[in-house]
Amino acid sequence: xxxxxxxxxxxxxxxxxxxxxxxxxxxxxxxxxxxxxxxxxxxxxxxxxxxxxxxxxxxxxxxxxxxxxxxxxxxxxxxxxxxxxxxxxxxxxxxxxxxxxxxxxxxxxxxxxxxxxxxxxxxxxxxxxxxxxxxxxxxxxxxxxxxxxxxxxxxxxxxxxxxxxxxxxx
Amino acid sequence: xxxxxxxxxxxxxxxxxxxxxxxxxxxxxxxxxxxxxxxxxxxxxxxxxxxxxxxxxxxxxxxxxxxxxxxxxxxxxxxxxxxxxxxxxxxxxxxxxxxxxxxxxxxxxxxxxxxxxxxxxxxxxxxxxxxxxxxxxxxxxxxxxxxxxxxxxxxxxxxxxxxxxxxxxxxxxxxxxxxxxxxxxxxxxxxxxxxxxxxxxxxxxxxxxxxxxxxxxxxxxxxxxxxxxxxxxxxxxxxxxxxxxxxxxxxxxxxxxxxxxxxxxxxxxxxxxxxxxxxxxxxxxxxxxxxxxxxxxxxxxxxxxxxxxxxxxxxxxxxxxxxxxxxxxxxxxxxxxxxxxxxxxxxxxxxxxxxxxxxxxxxxxxxxxxxxxxxxxxxxxxxxxxxxxxxxxxxxxxxxxxxxxxxxxxxxxxxxxxxxxxxxxxxxxxxxxxxxxxxxxxxxxxxxxxxxxxxxxxxxxxxxxxxxxxxxxxxxxxxxxxxxxxxxxxxxxxxxxxxxxxxxxxxxxxxxxxxxxxxxxxxxxxxxxxxxxxxxxxxxxxxxxxxxxxxxxxxxxxxxxxxxxxxxxxxxxxxxxxxxxxxxxxxxxxx
Numbered sequence: 082x083x084x085x086x087x088x089x090x091x092x093x094x095x096x097x098x099x100x101x102x103x104x105x106x107x108x109x110x111x112x113x114x115x116x117x118x119x120x121x122x123x124x125x126x127x128x129x130x131x132x133x134x135x136x137x138x139x140x141x142x143x144x145x146x147x148x149x150x151x152x153x154x155x156x157x158x159x160x161x162x163x164x165x166x167x168x169x170x171x172x173x174x175x176x177x178x179x180x181x182x183x184x185x186x187x188x189x190x191x192x193x194x195x196x197x198x199x200x201x202x203x204x205x206x207x208x209x210x211x212x213x214x215x216x217x218x219x220x221x222x223x224x225x226x227x228x229x230x231x232x233x234x235x236x237x238x239x240x241x242x243x244x245x246x247x248x249x250x251x
Numbered sequence: 252x253x254x255x256x257x258x259x260x261x262x263x264x265x266x267x268x269x270x271x272x273x274x275x276x277x278x279x280x281x282x283x284x285x286x287x288x289x290x291x292x293x294x295x296x297x298x299x300x301x302x303x304x305x306x307x308x309x310x311x312x313x314x315x316x317x318x319x320x321x322x323x324x325x326x327x328x329x330x331x332x333x334x335x336x337x338x339x340x341x342x343x344x345x346x347x348x349x350x351x352x353x354x355x356x357x358x359x360x361x362x363x364x365x366x367x368x369x370x371x372x373x374x375x376x377x378x379x380x381x382x383x384x385x386x387x388x389x390x391x392x393x394x395x396x397x398x399x400x401x402x403x404x405x406x407x408x409x410x411x412x413x414x415x416x417x418x419x420x421x422x423x424x425x426x427x428x429x430x431x432x433x434x435x436x437x438x439x440x441x442x443x444x445x446x447x448x449x450x451x452x453x454x455x456x457x458x459x460x461x462x463x464x465x466x467x468x469x470x471x472x473x474x475x476x477x478x479x480x481x482x483x484x485x486x487x488x489x490x491x492x493x494x495x496x497x498x499x500x501x502x503x504x505x506x507x508x509x510x511x512x513x514x515x516x517x518x519x520x521x522x523x524x525x526x527x528x529x530x531x532x533x534x535x536x537x538x539x540x541x542x543x544x545x546x547x548x549x550x551x552x553x554x555x556x557x558x559x560x561x562x563x564x565x566x567x568x569x570x571x572x573x574x575x576x577x578x579x580x581x582x583x584x585x586x587x588x589x590x591x592x593x594x595x596x597x598x599x600x601x602x603x604x605x606x607x608x609x610x611x612x613x614x615x616x617x618x619x620x621x622x623x624x625x626x627x628x629x630x631x632x633x634x635x636x637x638x639x640x641x642x643x644x645x646x647x648x649x650x651x652x653x654x655x656x657x658x659x660x661x662x663x664x665x666x667x668x669x670x671x672x673x674x675x676x677x678x679x680x681x682x683x684x685x686x687x688x689x690x691x692x693x694x695x696x697x698x699x700x701x702x703x704x705x706x707x708x709x710x711x712x713x714x715x716x717x718x719x720x721x722x723x724x725x726x727x728x729x730x731x732x733x734x735x736x737x738x739x740x741x742x743x744x745x746x747x748x749x750x751x752x753x754x755x756x757x758x759x760x761x762x763x764x765x766x767x768x769x770x771x772x773x774x775x776x777x778x779x780x781x782x783x784x785x786x787x788x789x790x791x792x793x794x795x796x797x798x799x800x801x802x803x804x805x806x807x808x809x810x811x812x813x814x815x816x817x818x819x820x821x822x823x824x825x826x827x828x829x830x831x832x833x834x835x836x837x838x839x840x841x842x
Contacts, residue, residue: 098441101390102378113383144570151567157387157407157442 086142090119092165092173092243093150094251098158099125099133106156107135116149117141120175120218120240132160138218138241161251169245176239177221178203179212183232191231198224209234260430265394266291268431269358269420272401274301275433278329280320280695281305282313286333288373289360291425293331305695305724308716310337312688314344314415315714318353319692322675323650325478327354327408328692334360335373338419339380343682346384348415350679351501352476354408355415357385363423364392377419386414387442394427402434411444412565413476444564448581448589456536456560456577457593463534463558465609466494469517469546472501472678473539473563473583475671481505481584482671485538488591493601495613497525499540501678504668514613515622518546519814520660523621523823524613526812529554530820531612537561539583542573543679544841552819562586621812621825622664629780633658633733633804636784637665637705640731643788647701649673652689654710655681657739657810662705684713687730691717694726701729701792708734708761708801718771721797729791729798732764735806743809748816748839764801773797816841 097103104123111118119138126134139149146164153162165171179200181191188208195202195212198220204211214224218241225236245251263271269292273281280303285293296304307313310332317328332341338359348355362371378390387407389400400418408416460466468489474481482505489496489512496506497517506513515522517529529535535557540546542561547553550572559575561568562583569578579586626635637658651666652675653659659676668674675693677685686704694702704711711732721728741756768775774794778787778801791798812823817838 101392102382105379106382109382144574148567148571151569151571155565155567157439160441 094163095135096161099131103158122240165243173243178237180234182209187231266295266425270295281329282316283331288334310340312717315688316692319689323693330357335375338377345415347680347682354413361419361421364421381417388417390419394429398432446582448579448586452579453589461599465533467532468496470502470538471499471540474505477583484587503674504671507669508667524616526820541568548814631804641666649701652686652704654686654706655683656707658707658733660810683710688717690728703729706732709738731800768799776800778802
């Protein structure tokens with residue numbers, strides 16, 4: 082009955098007490114129970130209340146994903162678990178730093194494409210650029226793929242940050 | 252303890268704070284083993300006589316003893332061990348308590364904070380190692396936070412689904428001073444488990460129960476953990492509805508085994524009637540059980556036609572392996588009370604005609620007499636040994652612990668429990684070596700009672716050193732070994748799954764258990780034939796000190812009935828005489 086369920090992508094936001102070991106607890110839960118992590122971001126969001134927000138993109142069957150949320154909810158330092166995909170109409174953004182090396186026509190083409198993607202040049206030499214690009218994960222994928230034949234050297238991505246649309250919280 | 256202006260917040264060292272918190276939490280006994288990194292706490296303990304310390308012989312034994320204490324009393328068990336090997340030795344016990352939901356507070360010594368991470372002597376990353384096998388753990392790096400952490404530790408261990416917690420105490424924190432604060436009633440900022448069930452869901456559940464033609468209660472350790480009131484309410488509800496009831500290994504005793512509505516154990520070695528009733532029921536009422544794989548067998552074929560009600564205090568237990576129709580998150584005692592209230596309010600009458608066919612069907616299953624065995628001649632059948640043990644101890648105030656394996660299943664099948672908290676066994680983790688130290692903890696909690704560890708000769712050797720603990724504290728525990736010289740359950744699986752290739756499951760060199768008992772200062776009894784059995788058991792009970800009974804049993808006996816791996820509840824093997832069942836390739840992968 083479970084074998085036939087299709088795999089889905091989910092973005093899950095977790096508010097946690099910012100205390101030692103809390104990220105290890107969350108990650109340990111994923112590795113220990115065999116859940117997938119496609120991306121993960123974490124940062125303190127409320128210094129007064131010592132609250133951090135962890136955003137995890139995962140995939141699995143609906144049953145696994147419900148189980149994953151229930152398991153997260155069981156961790157003592159976890160304040161709240163919110164399914165940003167299922168329970169909210171949310172916006173997702175990710176930041177990428179992309180280094181491209183090249184000269185001549187390829188260098189010009191990479192700059193032209195970066196403009197089309199509204200990327201910023203944040204570092205340059207005579208033969209390289211570092212682009213800063215923000216957008217949905219799929220936009221970043223597309224940009225990185227375009228840079229590949231133009232001399233892609235390295236990519237650093239932040240992982241997904243997500244927030245609910247509208248005036249309500251989360 | 253130094254004087255302080257504020258009497259409610261006296262100034263203390265970290266070590267004193269630990270002891271004071273234990274006293275304020277109502278702890279009267281702890282199980283432990285000293286070592287360098289925990290000496291300040293031991294020093295503070297030296298001055299207090301409110302807390303009794305039981306010195307074990309191995310830290311695993313400390314945790315199992317605390318588990319035995321906790322399960323037989325309903326109170327949390329407390330453990331005190333040192334850093335490094337002290338903590339790692341405790342890990343098996345913690346994992347055991349985690350899987351069986353036993354409230355344990357384990358205090359571990361740690362190297363001084365400035366040495367953490369330097370590979371110091373007896374340093375281990377205790378919070379790292381115990382993170383997946385505890386409900387929560389704390390490394391105390393500021394003595395000012397220690398009082399709250401101590402009280403939080405008790406709160407987390409005992410609220411919601413109970414479980415083990417670890418408080419890791421660096422040595423400098425034990426010496427540092429802070430203001431002590433007593434327990435508060437505020438609970439925990441985040442951790443507030445849902446105790447009361449959703450009233451709408453409870454109404455739905457009762458409606459489904461009222462209309463059921465083939466209902467079945469399937470109960471588990473959650474009923475025991477919810478306290479004696481939960482067991483009383485379960486009995487009332489089962490009587491009121493007239494439904495049959497079965498239970499997991501963890502739930503034995505919540506419902507009296509002598510009652511006609513009781514079908515016996517469910518699962519891999521459960522009764523024919525219980526497992527067939529699970530398969531064929533139309534409404535399954537799961538109270539405090541977790542659809543464990545030992546119970547469900549092949550989940551694809553598990554109880555295909557039933558509407559399933561699941562009461563569990565842990566939301567993550569719901570729909571984990573089996574999708575249910577009516578999930579109710581809450582404490583069993585509360586939900587059972589609410590179910591009773593709705594049933595009575597709606598004036599639902601027990602209608603015997605509605606379930607007559609169902610009970611008739613159950614009676615035909617019962618008529619198979621699935622637990623029967625042949626006791627012929629003088630070779631003792633292990634089932635017979637358990638039956639005699641049960642018969643001869645019926646009028647006693649008896650507590651049973653077990654090790655893990657065939658003897659454990661035979662005990663679950665043939666020893667009948669009438670009360671909760673009388674049956675202590677390692678269910679989830681299946682920890683060989685659990686029973687002897689657990690018996691130590693049980694006997695500490697119930698000094699005048701008869702405490703028996705029903706053991707196998709392989710399991711009991713894993714923690715045999717706790718005989719020495721039993722001697723030190725004059726604990727007259729009885730260790731009743733069903734000795735077949737094999738790791739019996741391993742041998743049984745090798746027979747069924749590996750063409751009788753008995754790879755390393757036979758113990759060539761066993762100690763002389765009678766001499767071993769003598770060596771510890773206890774009493775040893777050997778039983779070699781059926782005629783000696785009753786006298787041996789009588790002697791065991793008559794001797795007022797730790798007793799090792801070496802009961803030699805049939806080496807080839809197998810534990811039946813059995814649901815083979817990968818099979819459904821209605822595909823049980825009842826005996827060796829059954830047609831050999833072909834175990835599927837998929838089934839062989841399962842444990």
